[in-house]
Amino acid sequence: MASEHILLPPKTQAPKLAGVDPRVLRARQIRLYIETAPVFHLLAVGFAVGGAAGLIWLYAPEQRSTTLLWALAIAAMLLVRLAAWIAYSGTRPDDDAVRRWLKWFVVPHACSMAAIGVAPLLLVPSASGHEAEILLTISLLVYVVAVGSAQKFSAYRPVVPIVLGPMVLAFVASMLWFPGIAPKVLAFGGVVAGLWSHRMAASFNRSIVQSMELSIRNENLVAALEAHGARLREQTAIAEDARRLAEHAERAKTRFLAAASHDLRQPMHAISLLVGALRPRSSGAEREIMARLGRSVEVMDGLFNAILDLSKLDSGAMKPEIAEVPLRAILETIELHFGPEAAAKNLAFSVFASRAVVKTDAALLERALRNLVSNAIKYTREGRVLVGCRRRGGRLLIAVWDTGVGIAADHLDQVFEEYFQVDGSPRDRSQGLGLGLSIVRRLARLLGSEIEVASVPGTGSRFGLEVPLAFYRRIDTESQAAQPGRYAALEGKFILIVDDEADARFGTEALLREWGCHSASAGSLGELATTLERELRFPDAIIADYRIGERETGLEAISAVRAYTGEDTPALIVTGEEFLETDALAAVAIFPVVRKPVAIEQLRRHLLAALEPGAARTKAA
């Protein structure tokens, strides 16, 4: 009954968790069974069996030979397991192979246990007077081995009945052979020990299986994560490669365009030179052909320029140089350049002058406006083209109006794309590739603006861009610049400043630049020598601080300049000192003295007087 229970195959398996391969789980349990304290277990069983055999040897001398055989049989089983263990350790079998190793452990294990169980029958003498002690010894051995082995065989559940069953059955059967109540009680104890061991083993096994499943799931998860990570890395690498490839292609395209348009232009320039050389020699019809050839070359050149511009803009080779630029000059250039072209098409062309000074790159802005005006004239058959400005807060809108064909609303975005030309417009490929506006947009962006466009088909268009406004020129300064007068004497003159104060040098130089002068400065006599050496030009006048550093004076500086140039260079002395020493005063008296802080008007007056042609170079002379 009890044995029946013990031999029942395990019904309750730990609930299977998703993703755990049962074969892997089994293999691990088998491994655990084989690998759990193998040497310790063998030694423990060996000592227990040896101890029991020793007792029987003492109390039942007539059973000595049987006991020896019995102990040797068990030892042989243990040795088989030890040999199997050594072989197993050397092989390190994989999950599938590990099952085949199981029998080499389970069979000797079950045999040695059965041998222990059958011990009462074999070893107890029929009438020696020591039956009770020997039976008790053997029973204790069985109990200890049964319970003590529970941990060992709990690793793999199917092993539990195979190993435990024969021992308990053999023990109970042998004990029932003996008469009296005591052996029955000891036999019952054996059943209890067997059940207890089985129960313990089952409980151990559950927790072992659970932890194994958990670790397998974790491992699967880690493996899955790693695989995912690897996939992600792979995808990122692919994306990175694609991006690099695209960038490479873009750079290659830019390089190709630059190289191609450069190389294609060489023969073209040569053609234009040859046409120019032929023109004076040709006559009549030939002359007309030459003129057409020349025009074709000019158009082709324009196209190459556009492509080259575009590739330069795309490659980032164009860097704007932002400065304060009077708009007037740019607008005048535009007017001069496009006036004849507009007149040839019978268009009214007006450019409204502006006094605005803007912060921009003059060359790039002019290029953008040229493109816009050229486009406006190209797409306008009759009417007018206007260029004008309008203030918008801190910025200035520069716009080009035309009464041309206009652009439909759904084309407004496309006109800035390369090679786009509005359908229905005069589609004249010889006039352009449709690159103008895409160039303008890139130029405008370099200058920090977007291109604005407003258009009504059939009525006209307005294209504009905004630039930061610096200031407006006052009318009087403009008229001053227009009519050469008070400042003309300063324009282009070279003034040398000697002052040990960096701020004073900087301020004076800025002022002189405003007056149209060139300037250079030095903070000491040593620096002055270097400056004179460096500049190709000799100064037209000197502005010297009276006291330069601790020991040097402006008078020495003036002498140094005059000695170097051999000229009687006019000079001004500026000084912050209220009272000069008497000898200094005498020396200084030959030069005009300007008190610090310098009044701008006074400085200019003195400078103009000093620079006057034929004016006395010094007061004394």
Add this chain to the structure above:
Amino acid sequence: MRILIVDDHPVMRGGIRACLHDLDAAIGFVEAADLQEAVRAAKAQPADLVLLDLALPGVSDIEALTAFRASLDPCPPVVVFSATDDPGTVTAALDAGAMGFIPKTSTPAILQSALRLVLAHGIYVPPSVLRRRDGMQPSSSTSAQPALRRLSELGLTPRQQQVCTLMVKGRPVKQIARDLDISAATVKAHLQPILRALGVMNRTEAIVALHRLGFSIAD
């Protein structure tokens, strides 16, 4: 007059040659496709003028000019003839001693008149450089060619004209001093009238101004 044309494109050399020959049949030409050839040719027979392309095999941009000028002493006047025309390159070329700069990107008409100008001892620099300089308006001399003015109009003595011409042709002050056997300070002193008359500070500005005002630097 002997002109050395340095350009790696044979068609380009042919084009320049045809154009210049037409302007003056007495011109002798030497052609070179790279820097080594150019230096060899210039050493074999001194040229009166060198038309130098900046994009030569093996050297890039200004390097072509500085390398060429460094290999020859004295170096003949060099006019750069280049497909680049950005103001930075033009100024750098003038700073490096070029006597003028003709962009190949100019329209054919301007290209021809620029060559004609150079042949007549005039100076050509592209309008992009003129615009960059404050207070200077692009001259109209690029389109129509009025008669070139002579340096003597500025009231220069023959000696001053001589020194000025050497400077414009790219000779450094020290070399002019050595050639004329005078001190560097004296060379500078001779240059003052022209610098003051043009209102400029250095050689590059002088070249730009001479072009703008349409001066010839014929000896």
